[in-house]
Amino acid sequence: MRQNIMVLSIAVVGAFVAGIAVSPLAQHAISTAHAEQAPLAPAVIDLNTITHAMLPKTPYPELNSKTLVNTENATINLQSGNVNKHIHAKTDEIQYIIEGSGSMWVGGELKEFKPGTLIIIPKGTPHAGAVVANGPVKALAIKIPPQGKDDIAFVN
Template sequence: MTHTALRTAVVAALAFGAGLAVARLPQPARAAAAPLQPAVIDIAAITAADLPTPAPASPNLRSKLLVAADGATAQVQIGTVIKHYHADANEVQYVVSGSGTEWLGDKQVALKPGMMIVIPAGTPHAGTTDANLKIVSWKTPPQAPTDVHPVP
């Protein structure tokens, strides 16, 4: 075995061992998701009246959890949301209908149906709606209730 091959094998073994060690560390507590069931959800038919009353932190945003799995969640959102970030959750949003504006980091983007927004964990973002903006949002890992950090 050459010196380079030996070094590569040692590095690979160390990386594998580190991965095993990290996998055995205590993981954050998460609620167990119910097993997924086959479903067809008519997102176009969902209206603001179908969604729960907004939370005090975002009084103009209505949202409803549609799917929860061990590694991700999906929800529908209608309304505006304050500028904030998620320390641990990545988010992908898809604009179903309406229009609005998304602040993504330091950029402002006009939204229209068919657009997808990718929001890595730690990225400040916010949204305002011009006309019944409806978004489907996926978060991975599932967002903890305390993982909403307002940005001034």
């Protein structure tokens, strides 16, 4: 009996020490995860000064993009370039054209755009740039809810 109590005491002390050792690592992992969706902070961003070359490259050869706002409800990215025709099954997308002009597929229609154009793309709607008349095209892309990494399917 006394031996069982001693083994239990050692196990409890060992668990306590392990908890203390792991705690900073766990706190760092949690804080890092929350840093990706930090609360909004006041900011002023001059979108006209940001060029295509200044934006990070993406896995899509013609598209550069930078996330400007990331919340649990939506994201806002500054995008420049193009992606082949695709859909987002779970995400609504709203694009506001800042710079450039041309036409893009929205559903089954080719629609013209220019600076100041607002393009509303409900989830499940095929969309893609088709012709750039004056570029590069730079747009704010608002995704509601934030687009998951698996929420893109390319279509013909």
